[in-house]
Amino acid sequence: MAVQSKLAEIAFSCTCFEHNHPWTSSCAAGTAGMMLSAIPPALRTYCTVYLLALAMRGRIPSVKDLGRTVTGILQSTSFLALNASLYVFAVCQLRRLLGGFYFSTVGFIPTFLASMASLAAERPERRVPLALYVANVGSETLWNMLEARGLVKSIPNAQVLIMGLGVTALMYLYRTGLHxxxxxxxxxxxxxxxxxxxxxxxxxTPAVTTSQSSRQRPLDFxxxxxxxxxxxxxxxxxxxxxxxxxxxxxxxxxxxxxxxxxxxxxxxxxxxxxxxxxxxxxxxxxxxxxxxxxxxxxxxxxxxxxxxxxxxxxxxxxxxxxxxxxxxxxxxxxxxxxxxxxPNTTVALYVMWKALQLLYNWGVSEGKLPVVPHFTMIMYSFFTAILFHACILEATALRPSYYKFLMSISGTRVSRFNVKPFEVYGLKSQDQINSMIKKLGIDMSSPLPLFALDC
Known part of the structure; x- marks a missing residue:
């Protein structure tokens, strides 16, 4: 018990410099470095997204279309870079405010706060797709975390069941004309x-149709x-x-x-x-x-x-x-x-969340469900917080492709955060990070992350 208490004290007294930006003692430099690292990959990502959306319209874009596309790319890039940098800022400020680190303040709470603030900078029409995307990845990650703790157990071909139920809901809406x-x-x-x-x-056709079978001559076989x-x-x-x-x-x-x-x-x-x-x-x-x-x-x-x-x-x-x-x-x-x-998990979860969204909209329109203020922002922030928490403390619960994306956005910072003080939680976080790096073949030869500013 004395050893456990000592480890808990080490985790609590760990500074943001020791955990979040060990390459620089300045919180401002750590925040700025994260923002600079996030801009290039965010710009590449949203150039692909917006240009693909422009091409799918099937017509030659006008000058107005091109202007909106450029504006959208810059705004979405700013949102993602802001989300990443505000996370570092929130970690440092919460550590200073609370006097130490708790399990929930290592990744979850600072990410939630940063996501709420940054999503306000994103285009309103982009917020729902973003929330559904992170809900897709986040719900899978949350399930993996619960399964690692022995709280749930996966069912063979469960993604087929999820996909079937989701498609059934969508088809009912489709047949009723609510689409x-x-x-x-x-x-x-x-x-x-x-x-x-x-x-x-x-x-x-009418709801009821009287079936009439005209008398036909019997078939001669x-x-x-x-x-x-x-x-x-x-x-x-x-x-x-x-x-x-x-x-x-x-x-x-x-x-x-x-x-x-x-x-x-x-x-x-x-x-x-x-x-x-x-x-x-x-x-x-x-x-x-x-x-x-x-x-x-x-x-x-x-x-x-x-x-x-x-x-x-x-x-x-x-x-x-x-x-x-x-x-x-x-x-x-x-x-x-x-x-x-x-049997594709990603597609199944997308269909499930899309069906839930549309059923919720239907329920609100019928007055059967309440309107939750800022629900999209809360949903986005919650699941993004789950993803960042997993990336830092439970990396193997995260979808490998998303871990690679976070590595790109952070300039490899997410694998360089010092998590040894948090071994008291029993998650073997550093071993999980090392396992994910090895699995993805990520080059970690450089001793510092991208834009490792020092003041």
Missing amino acids: KTVAKDATFKALDLILGKEEAGPLK QSITGYLQLYDQIRSAKHPSCPHKTGCVKYASLGFLRPFLGGVGLSVGLKLLLNITKIIKFKMQWRKQIFNKGSLQLGLALGIFSFLFKSTSCGLRHGFGFDHSLFAIPASLIGSIGFFRF
């Missing part, structure tokens, strides 16, 4: 591409004509409440083919884009990178989902004799079987 009113979002444009616009709500007539009836069969023009069989079959080809095309296109340097240098391993089963998985997932969704929807319309937006729920859940072909 055109209180739940407007670009995500539904993707559903238009995958499913076509036939299933989009609100329902174009003694001749080939009977079988041909049966095939023609199956192929052209369509319930009056079905929103599509062709027969249900053809509708469902094409429902597989189009998303499948689109998914394969998207997978191949992304791989080509990510390997453009290898292609230029003629070092591309085409068979290994492109011509493999992995290129088919996204297409199969989308195709199977679309086929099962449309088949189930048509079956329910035939069975009940009418169309209803509630049919989207069983149809989506059954269609989610296709996601076993592409």
Whole structure:
């Protein structure tokens, strides 16, 4: 107990100089150095984001469009650089105010405060996408932290379940027509591409349709004509409440083919884009990178989902004799079987958070849920605080790609913070940092971070 108490005292009495900026004794220099380090990678990131958004408009940009793009890049870059530098400033000021370090003030609380202040400098239309992005990464990180403590246990293929429930919520909103009113979002444009616009709500047919079956001559299976007539009836069969023009069989079959080809095309296109340097240098391993089963998985997932969704929807319309937006729920859940072909955690969490956001907007519009002031800023700040806390004290809980991003933004500072005084928490933080550096192959040969100012 005496040893534990001594270690806790060391953690508490650690100065911000010893922990946060051991290369300079000046808090101001530590803050400025972090800002200077963050500007170049932030500028590269937002140049890519804004120019890609400009290109996706599909038209030649006007002078006004280019001006807004440049302004947006500079404003978003300022926001990210400010977020990083205010973190260092907040750590130092909290340490001075409280007289020492607590577990929550090593990373979580200073990051929360810095994020709240910096997000006010970002464009309002960018705040929700940012909050959803960090919620995606942060919720995965939080789960990993809880799992490391033995408080939760991962379920095999849980990402498929999450994806299925999220898509089911989105499809219900889509079929009810709320995607055109209180739940407007670009995500539904993707559903238009995958499913076509036939299933989009609100329902174009009456809620109840009387089914009438005209008397037809019985089929004669003694001749080939009977079988041909049966095939023609199956192929052209369509319930009056079905929103599509062709027969249900053809509708469902094409429902597989189009998303499948689109998914394969998207997978191949992304791989080509990510390997453009290898292609230029003629070092591309085409068979290994492109011509493999992995290129088919996204297409199969989308195709199977679309086929099962449309088949189930048509079956329910035939069975009940009418169309209803509630049919989207069983149809989506059954269609989610296709996601076993592409069990992607990142995509699943994005869909989950997007569905929760739109359901919340719907609830607010109906007066069923309260409006939480500054909810977007609180959400962004909370999950960013989770990410920074993990990066400093529980690095292996963080998604490797995001740890690499934070290393770039901080000029490798996040791996150079002195965490040895905090070994009392039993997290083996330095070992986790060393493990992540080794896993990512990050060059740490330089003894100092980028822009290691000293005053």
